[in-house]
Amino acid sequence: MRYGSLVRVFLILALMVGGFSCSKTTVPPPQPGFGPGAEGLSEGAGTAGTRGSGLDEAKWRELGLTSEAEKKEFLAKAQTFENQDIYFDFDAYTLSEPAKRILDEKVAFLKRYPKVKVTIEGHCDERGTTEYNLALGERRANSALQYITNSGAGRTNLTTISYGKERPVASGQDEAAWAKNRRDHFVLNY
């Protein structure tokens, strides 16, 4: 009779309890596109000088800029380039007319300075899922990439990255904040 034995012994292997140890970690230096973009440059441009811009002589030569005036002009234009985002409608990645006008300025900059390297970041507002927004952000970045290359700027120095809804610039939960977050941001990597 199987009920005859009143005692059963189970040996239970508890797999689901873990401990952990950790070693002290070190925060890596900021990477392009992680955190506020291109800190070195903004600093330099803010003082309207070329020192402290994060650009050394070799880099200036690479960009083909030698005179102080040229450098100043570049830094001013670079600051505008980075500070002007383009914006999108909810769940959309088509370019509006104002967005195209801003992209035209960026095309002009890229034609004037063809050696610069640019990362186009696609961003979304907080609504919707992380994964869908990563895909949507990529489409927004690609929309700008396509427009710029169709306008005759070289593609080789352009890369895209999507941060989805992970890097908002405005923290509110209303349309005013969401509209600011549905954007492409442009980062110069030289």
Add this chain to the structure above:
Amino acid sequence: MLQTKQLIMWWGCIFITAVLFLGWRGTTWAERVYIDITQPSFERIPIAIPDFKRQTAEQSQLARDMGETLANDLDYSGVFRPLDPKGFLEDPQAVGLTAADIKFPDWRRLGADFLVRGAYQVQGSTLRMEGRLFDVVGSRMVFGKVYEGETRNWRLMIHRFADEILFALTGERGVFDTKIAYVQAQGKGKEIYVVDFDGNNPIQVTRDNNLDLSPAWNSNGTQLAYVSFKDGGAKIYSLNLMDGVQRLICGYPGLNIAPAWRPGSNELAVTLSKDGNPNIYLISSSGDIIQKLVQGFSINVSPGWSPDGRRLAYVSDDTGNPQIYILDISSGQKRRISYSGNYNTAPAWSPKGDWIAYSSLVGGRHNIVISRPDGSDVRQLTHGEGSNEDPTWSPDGRMLAFSSTRGGSSAIWVLQTNGTGVRRLTRNGGGQELPDWSPRVSGR
């Protein structure tokens, strides 16, 4: 270049011995299911859980902690309604544990259908815990069980005992030994954490100082796949929870996101945009592409497997906005299953295969809904209490964890699939999201 040293986490092998003894006259508990919780008329079972009885002087606080933890477990299951101990008439330390010691009429008057009596002894670092379940109406013991192990693992013993109680009365196992992985925002970054099913023991498992997203358990609960931006763009990594080793699974150009392990295999469904469009692929655990599953000109993301691994729920914006579709892997046939509203995302297939949960934009808010896999019988489980997203099923299919902003910042919440029993799971600051419920992994 500095390399972030990984934390090492191991699955501690904890040994707890357990001895079961059956109830009065050897009536088997396993063959008789007391309660059919699938009945629509089901009401939570009132159960009394007094403090455990101290049999040694050490660790006196455990008397209350054990009783409270057991009550919390049973309440969490959605099957029981633990009674408030304030109304209990006798001193649990003064009364014995046998049926002869128990005044069943008193417990009946308090409204209890079942009663748990527990006792424990601490000797050095060893804990011996005994728990007994009594049928108050029948004035008899249902079963008893003795557990022995290290004192620091007392919580696990209680979870085991709770599981036995649930099994004895419903014929189904609970989720008391499972965990939930989620994303924790801290500073500018996000890291992956793992927490017990009841919100205890949150443990940080990644230290990438970057953006880590979308944790996904493999079938045996030993690995998490997740997305990290630590090497530039979004790439998919795995974290082995046995040895703490992290490994790149795939880093194709463009997006590498939305990992979902195929049940019972080492394959994953993922979204890759390497060919321009975000499509869903079947890949090996080393990132080799096995098969393109969903392709087109639309956004295709968030794959979620059926429990048999033959079908895949996913999100596509084929119609201009995100909707839920189901792909039959062998035939390649696709079928849209969400028709209400214009923003349906994050499908999760229930462990028994009978439901699909997803997040639906209703009245400007994301809410959790469930429907049958053919799209019928849509039921809305949340109703605009903040934004409710990314549902994940408990392995017994009775509960869903999800992220919600109903308490302010985003946190992980849990509810029963009948919409009741809502409880908050995570309370640390910074915001938590993207929960994924582990499988059951303990050997039984």
